[in-house]
Amino acid sequence: MFISLWEFFYGHFFRFWMKWLLRQMTGKCELQRIFDTYVGAQRTHRIENSLTYSKNKAAILFLMRKQRPTQKLENKPEIDRWIKK
Numbered sequence: 001m002f003i004s005l006w007e008f009f010y011g012h013f014f015r016f017w018m019k020w021l022l023r024q025m026t027g028k029c030e031l032q033r034i035f036d037t038y039v040g041a042q043r044t045h046r047i048e049n050s051l052t053y054s055k056n057k058a059a060i061l062f063l064m065r066k067q068r069p070t071q072k073l074e075n076k077p078e079i080d081r082w083i084k085k
Helices: 002-026 030-037 040-053 057-067 076-084
Strands: none
Touching: 002 030, 030 040
């Protein structure tokens, strides 16, 4: 139960303010910080996590295409289900 609460607060409140604070301090967006700090598989994993937590619909569709490259994305209920995740 604690993990569920943490994921909710992290995804909806804490992450936004943490990203904003880091943006103000470093002058770089999240992806720029990832590219400057990590290499190889760590970088890939961090980028995937960033896209997973993103509220940007274009980023979510990009992630869907990466995970299901042979499947057409014209299935509206499938896209809606992924966006609501």
